[in-house]
Amino acid sequence: xxxxxxxxxxxxxxxxxxxxxxxxxxxxxxxxxxxxxxxxxxxxxxxxxxxxxxxxxxxxxxxxxxxxxxxxxxxxxxxxxxxxxxxxxxxxxxxxxxxxxxxxxxxxxxxxxxxxxxxxxxxxxxxxxxxxxxxxxxxxxxxxxxxxxxxxxxxxxxxxxxxxxxxxxxxxxxxxxxxxxxxxxxxxxxxxxxxxxxxxxxxxxxxxxxxxxxxxxxxxxxxxxxxxxxxxxxxxxxxxxxxxxxxxxxxxxxxxxxxxxxxx
Amino acid sequence: xxxxxxxxxxxxxxxxxxxxxxxxxxxxxxxxxxxxxxxxxxxxxxxxxxxxxxxxxxxxxxxxxxxxxxxxxxxxxxxxxxxxxxxxxxxxxxxxxxxxxxxxxxxxxxxxxxxxxxxxxxxxxxxxxxxxxxxxxxxxxxxxxxxxxxxxxxxxxxxxxxxxxxxxxxxxxxxxxxxxxxxxxxxxxxxxxxxxxxxxxxxxxxxxxxxxxxxxxxxxxxxxxxxxxxxxxxxxxxxxxxxxxxxxxxxxxxxxxxxxxxxxxxxxxxxxxxxxxxxxxxxxxxxxxxxxxxxxxxxxxxxxxxxxxxxxxxxxxxxxxxxxxxxxxxxxxxxxxxxxxxxxxxxxxxxxxxxxxxxxxxxxxxxxxxxxxxxxxxxxxxxxxxxxxxxxxxxxxxxxxxxxxxxxxxxxxxxxxxxxxxxxxxxxxxxxxxxxxxxxxxxxxxxxxxxxxxxxxxxxxxxxxxxxxxxxxxxxxxxxxxxxxxxxxxxxxxxxxxxxxxxxxxxxxxxxxxxxxxxxxxxxxxxxxxxxxxxxxxxxxxxxxxxxxxxxxxxxxxxxxxxxxxxxxxxxxxxxxxxxxxxxxxxxxxxxxxxxxxxxxxxxxxxxxxxxxxxxxxxxxxxxxxxxxxxxxxxxxxxxxxxxxxxxxxxxxxxxxxxxxxxxxxxxxxxxxxxxxxxx
Numbered sequence: 047x048x049x050x051x052x053x054x055x056x057x058x059x060x061x062x063x064x065x066x067x068x069x070x071x072x073x074x075x076x077x078x079x080x081x082x083x084x085x086x087x088x089x090x091x092x093x094x095x096x097x098x099x100x101x102x103x104x105x106x107x108x109x110x111x112x113x114x115x116x117x118x119x120x121x122x123x124x125x126x127x128x129x130x131x132x133x134x135x136x137x138x139x140x141x142x143x144x145x146x147x148x149x150x151x152x153x154x155x156x157x158x159x160x161x162x163x164x165x166x167x168x169x170x171x172x173x174x175x176x177x178x179x180x181x182x183x184x185x186x187x188x189x190x191x192x193x194x195x196x197x198x199x200x201x202x203x204x205x206x207x208x209x210x211x212x213x214x215x216x217x218x219x220x221x222x223x224x225x226x227x228x229x230x231x232x233x234x235x236x237x238x239x240x241x242x243x244x245x246x247x248x249x250x251x252x253x254x255x256x257x258x259x260x261x262x263x264x265x266x267x268x269x270x271x272x273x274x275x276x277x278x279x280x281x282x283x284x285x286x287x288x289x290x291x292x293x294x295x296x297x298x299x300x301x302x303x304x305x306x307x308x309x310x
Numbered sequence: 311x312x313x314x315x316x317x318x319x320x321x322x323x324x325x326x327x328x329x330x331x332x333x334x335x336x337x338x339x340x341x342x343x344x345x346x347x348x349x350x351x352x353x354x355x356x357x358x359x360x361x362x363x364x365x366x367x368x369x370x371x372x373x374x375x376x377x378x379x380x381x382x383x384x385x386x387x388x389x390x391x392x393x394x395x396x397x398x399x400x401x402x403x404x405x406x407x408x409x410x411x412x413x414x415x416x417x418x419x420x421x422x423x424x425x426x427x428x429x430x431x432x433x434x435x436x437x438x439x440x441x442x443x444x445x446x447x448x449x450x451x452x453x454x455x456x457x458x459x460x461x462x463x464x465x466x467x468x469x470x471x472x473x474x475x476x477x478x479x480x481x482x483x484x485x486x487x488x489x490x491x492x493x494x495x496x497x498x499x500x501x502x503x504x505x506x507x508x509x510x511x512x513x514x515x516x517x518x519x520x521x522x523x524x525x526x527x528x529x530x531x532x533x534x535x536x537x538x539x540x541x542x543x544x545x546x547x548x549x550x551x552x553x554x555x556x557x558x559x560x561x562x563x564x565x566x567x568x569x570x571x572x573x574x575x576x577x578x579x580x581x582x583x584x585x586x587x588x589x590x591x592x593x594x595x596x597x598x599x600x601x602x603x604x605x606x607x608x609x610x611x612x613x614x615x616x617x618x619x620x621x622x623x624x625x626x627x628x629x630x631x632x633x634x635x636x637x638x639x640x641x642x643x644x645x646x647x648x649x650x651x652x653x654x655x656x657x658x659x660x661x662x663x664x665x666x667x668x669x670x671x672x673x674x675x676x677x678x679x680x681x682x683x684x685x686x687x688x689x690x691x692x693x694x695x696x697x698x699x700x701x702x703x704x705x706x707x708x709x710x711x712x713x714x715x716x717x718x719x720x721x722x723x724x725x726x727x728x729x730x731x732x733x734x735x736x737x738x739x740x741x742x743x744x745x746x747x748x749x750x751x752x753x754x755x756x757x758x759x760x761x762x763x764x765x766x767x768x769x770x771x772x773x774x775x776x777x778x779x780x781x782x783x784x785x786x787x788x789x790x791x792x793x794x795x796x797x798x799x800x801x802x803x804x805x806x807x808x809x810x811x812x813x814x815x816x817x818x819x820x821x822x823x824x825x826x827x828x829x830x831x832x833x834x835x836x837x838x839x840x841x842x843x844x845x846x847x848x849x850x851x852x853x854x855x856x857x858x859x860x861x862x863x864x865x866x867x868x869x870x871x872x873x874x875x876x877x878x879x880x881x882x883x884x885x886x887x888x889x890x891x892x893x894x895x896x897x898x899x900x901x902x903x904x905x906x907x908x909x910x911x912x913x914x915x916x917x918x919x920x921x922x923x924x925x926x927x928x929x930x931x932x933x934x935x936x937x938x939x940x941x942x943x944x945x946x947x948x949x950x951x952x953x954x955x956x957x958x959x960x961x962x963x964x965x966x967x968x969x970x971x972x973x974x975x976x977x978x979x980x981x982x983x984x985x986x987x988x989x990x
Contacts, residue, residue: 228776231732236774252784254772256731266739266770268786273805273829275768275788296788296803 066117066136068105069303073278073291074253075267077239079225080189080199084307087121087134087165089223090201091151092187094132095161100124105305110298114140128155132165142174149185161189169218171210179210183218195229207244220244233257247271255280265291278303285309341430342366343918345389346926348567359926361559361583362388366431367923373433376414377407385576387431388562391569392701392708393730394419396660408434419706419730421775423812454990455493459922461955461983462486462510469511469634469971480971481511481634488514488523489584491924504528507584511634511971524633527589531580539603540596545581545589548607549573550653550666551699552712552724553754554762558588561754566810566824567783568738568773571756572701572710572728575664577653578605586631587613588752590649606652607668612643615674623677635971646673651695660704666697670751683794686720686747686764693717695750706730712755720745722762724755726769734775738785742767746793758789758806758830766790784809797833800840804830824849834874841874845912863887871912881913882906883931887920899942906931922953922985935961935977953985 068085071078079090084101086093100123107117119136132151139145146169153163165185172178184206189199203221210216225239235255242248253267253276261283267276278291291303342363365386374383376398384395397417402408405416411429414420420428462485469481488508495501506523508514515522529544547559552573559581562570578596581589590609597604614628624645633639651668675691678684694717701710711725726740742756746764755762756769767789774782790803806828813821826847834841848868855861865885872878885904892898900920908914914932920941921927931937939957946952958980961967967974 228774230735230774234732234735236735236772252772254731254735254737256737266737268770268807270807270827273786273788273807275770275786294788296790296805 066107066119066138068103068121069278069289069291069305070255070265070280071253072107072293072303073265073267073276073289074237074255075239075251075269075274075276076293077225077237077251077253077267077269079187079201079223079239079241080197080227080237081225082189084121084123084132085305087123087132087149087151088119088136090163090187090189090199090225091132091153091165091185092161092163092189092199092201093153094123094130094151095128095153095155095163095189097123097125097130100310101307102310103305103307105303107301107303109301110295130154134165144172146170151185153187159191163187169210171216173216179216181208181210181218183208197227199225199227201225219246341370341427343920343926345427347918348389349562349565349570358560358583358585360924363924363926364582369431373431375435376411376432377402377435379432382576385574387428388574389427389567389569390424391419391728391736392572392574392703392710393706393728393736394424394569395574396703396708407436409436410434418733419736421734421781422778422814423781452494452496455491455987456989457489457491457924457985457987459489459491459925459983459985460486461981463974464980464982465967465974465976465978467968467971468973480636482636482639483508483511483513483634485510486514490523493582499533500531501533501580502528502530503580503582505582505584507586509632509634512632525584525586525631527581527584527586529580537597537599538595539598540578540594542578542580542595543593545591546594546607547579547581547589548594548605548653548752549575549577549579551575551664551697552710552756554699554712554714554722554724555666555695555697555750556653556668556752557754558590558752559583559585563756564769564785564787564806564808566808568728568736568771571738571740571769571771572708572726573755575699577603577655578607587627587629592649601657603655603657604652605655607650609647609649611647611649613645613647614638614641614643615645616641617644617674618677622674624672624674625677625679644674647671661702662700664697664699666699667695669694683796683799686793688719688749690718693749693751714748714750714753716747716749719749720747722748722750722753722755724762736773738769738771740769742769758787758804759791759795764791764793764795766792779814781812782810798831798840799833799838800831802831802840804828819854820852822849822851824851832873835876836874843874844870844872846870847915859890859892861889861891863889865917867915867917869908869913869915871910873912879909879913881908881910881915881932883908883915883917885917885937889920896945897942899940901940902938904931904937905935906937907934908932919957922955922983923951923987925983925985933961933964935959935964949989951987953983953987955981955983957981 066088067076067078068088070083071081071085082093082096084094084103102122104120109115117136117138121134123130123132130153134149137144137146147167149165149167151163151165153161155161167183169183170180183204185203187201189197191197201223204218207220208218221241221243223239223241225237227235227237229235233256237253239251249269249271251267251269255263255265257263261281263280265278274293274295276291276293280287280289285308287307289305293301346359381395381399384390384398397419401417411432411434414425414428470479470485472479487510490506492504505527507525508523512524527545529542529546531542533540548556550556553561561573578594590607591611592609594605594607615624616626616628618625628641633642648671649668653664653666655662655664670693672691676689678689679687697712697714699712707727707729709727714722722744724742726738728738730736743766744762744764748763753762757765758767759765767787769785769787771785776782785808787806792801794800808826810822810824828845830843831840832843851865853863867883869881870878883904883906885902887900887902889900890898911932914930916928916930919927919929919939937959939955941955944952958978961977964977967977967979
């Protein structure tokens with residue numbers, strides 16, 4: 047019974063699982079198309095364009111407080127002048143069902159205001175007793191700085207509409223998202239995204255980060271469709287950073303998310 | 311559309327009169343309307359805003375001196391948040407007295423909108439150069455304010471007609487509504503008020519048993535500056551903490567701004583509304599010893615109630631205050647309630663702590679309802695309530711909350727944080743948890759249901775001033791009802807999302823758009839389970855002034871209602887207001903012409919309507935038709951004002967309007983209202 051239940055949840059959340067934001071973004075309503083951090087590799091790789099030192103991060107997310115259902119992920123970014131390269135791996139699922147993705151991204155900053163990026167992803171899906179399949183997909187992303195305090199971003203995921211060939215019915219979602227980030231002061235950052243997935247509903251997200259002191263930030267957010275509330279915090283110690291987030295779904299419960307990063 | 315041309319002609323005639331004498335406008339219904347609009351994201355039909363309107367009108371006439379303002383006075387303006395109030399009070403401590411009201415601009419948490427509202431209610435009086443001049447202040451006089459309002463629905467309603475086989479009409483009285491209101495105040499220390507009211511259909515001096523008006527309410531109050539701060543005999547209201555145990559009078563919850571979510575209590579105040587149920591009748595006072603204040607209270611009041619068949623138990627309390635039919639008259643004053651208790655409060659500059667305890671005794675016990683959802687309702691005839699409330703201001707953050715318990719019942723908690731993260735960003739987070747067996751007859755805490763019981767929820771709101779022209783306010787609220795409710799036969803949950811964007815292009819043009827979505831569960835029509843009910847509101851409003859006399863307002867609103875998988879229902883409302891308000895004239899007024907088309911009761915739309923002073927109506931627009939009203943005020947001589955209002959709803963393709971005793975034969979309902987006020 048539990049197995050059936052999980053499969054049901056997995057298929058329901060499949061679309062969400064494809065975007066697996068880092069805890070900073072997740073705690074801000076899982077918005078973040080206009081955010082700039084290493085976890086941007088997960089939802090708009092243009093966000094790594096301003097990285098100046100190599101950085102490595104690992105993360106773990108447990109879905110709906112279920113012991114078995116989780117996502118493990120790792121990201122790495124390295125800059126060469128204004129060219130930034132990124133690597134991202136993530137695995138989602140349980141033993142009977144797993145979805146693994148590895149991606150490589152290239153991002154470039156033009157004149158400090160515009161950043162463009164392209165990313166290639168290799169997806170592997172395996173369902174127990176049904177088989178395995180793999181596919182390649184591509185993402186493109188853009189970020190543009192309108193003013194010192196205000197920037198926007200756009201991201202298109204899988205525009206070529208790649209599919210898993212062997213497992214019919216399992217798709218890689220084609221989605222478009224648009225986001226803004228607004229820095230109200232050096233302490234307050236507000237971000238908001240509109241995210242449309244092909245053949246699914248449109249979601250709006252809103253997030254807030256409040257940097258209470260230099261090394262500690264509180265975050266919160268919400269998304270409208272499905273309705274979820276989010277909260278989290280971030281700690282920074284020299285080159286280490288720890289980010290913790292949780293999302294709360296009215297019926298399915300909490301999904302805690304944790305990540306750790308190190309800047310070389 | 312079929313409104314009377316005679317009236318239009320009359321209005322144009324009035325408009326064409328050239329003002330010759332200049333009179334200062336001492337009230338500004340527009341400002342009050344704006345404030346009410348901010349306070350309540352969903353105005354209800356049955357609420358009485360006259361109390362707030364009266365208070366705001368008072369401060370329009372007698373502005374608060376910023377250099378002598380007290381916390382209580384600023385709280386009374388209700389549109390200020392606790393953080394704003396603290397910063398205003400601290401400003402003069404830190405930077406010396408205000409020299410000009412525009413100094414308010416330097417206060418961090420005050421945005422332009424709040425300043426624009428606030429300067430209408432405050433002034434700056436410079437400290438007198440010689441101390442002797444203070445004596446001049448003491449010479450003050452008595453103020454009298456007398457107001458009479460009459461109104462009537464012009465079409466005949468079924469309740470006033472004798473049916474074929476009945477002896478008499480259902481409604482025992484005439485169709486006129488009459489309100490007489492008198493206020494007396496003497497140099498801000500002694501005040502008295504009297505309200506006398508008769509609703510449509512109620513008797514008025516026309517039977518041997520009848521004692522004139524149907525409802526009388528009044529009080530005499532004293533305000534002191536020594537140990538005795540307030541003393542009051544008669545009808546009064548009490549507001550403590552977050553309203554979990556005691557909050558009589560109007561309480562706002564989730565509104566279109568952050569100022570209302572943390573309630574700001576006034577303690578004891580004279581009751582001035584014409585709502586016939588939510589108040590206390592007896593005596594109370596507030597005594598202050600240094601930082602402690604003590605408010606004992608006693609009340610003995612008759613309530614309207616329907617009794618069980620044997621007449622030994624109460625089945626429901628009736629709060630409408632209507633006594634039109636024989637059965638309504640029969641239910642009048644069936645139950646005696648006696649309330650006594652006290653509130654103790656510790657006040658310091660940033661920390662306030664209060665403790666409330668009171669007992670309510672009823673002359674008859676409450677019966678328990680048969681339905682399962684009523685299982686945890688109040689029973690018996692004795693209720694003891696305890697409450698502990700706090701608020702604390704630390705830098706840019708305000709903490710507030712209340713814990714309450716009803717004896718032999720459950721507990722209730724509400725806790726929140728309000729913080730201005732930067733001058734342009736404010737955040738509110740609030741958690742609430744009310745037990746299914748928490749009982750209180752005077753609770754008005756923030757809740758999704760009408761009472762703070764059987765609910766838990768989390769509310770978060772964000773207010774952003776993007777720049778001097780744009781601002782955005784948004785909140786989300788998730789709630790859960792652990793026990794069954796009326797028409798919800800299982801534990802249920804839901805959420806609410808609200809977003810409003812304002813754009814002030816310049817002083818003359820203001821644009822706003824609003825979105826609200828409420829999702830909750832209700833019994834299914836088709837099977838025994840629950841179904842999701844999704845209601846969405848979309849609104850666009852434009853306000854612009856053509857010149858210094860005329861301003862226009864347009865609103866378009868749409869409601870989309872959907873239950874389960876059944877087809878959605880739509881409702882539309884579109885109206886045009888013309889507001890005529892010259893800077894100096896004897897005459898001012900406004901006109902509305904609106905078109906509405908709603909598919910069903912569920913997709914009805916509420917909209918605020920201008921009315922005569924102190925009166926506010928928020929009717930539901932339902933069905934298909936046209937709505938028109940005209941509202942005029944004329945100042946005969948200084949202190950003597952006259953108001954006239956005519957409204958008409960004309961329905962398309964409808965042979966009757968209303969139902970039951972309110973039914974009208976025909977497709978129109980029109981209403982006329984007259985009011986005079988004499989101040990001396």
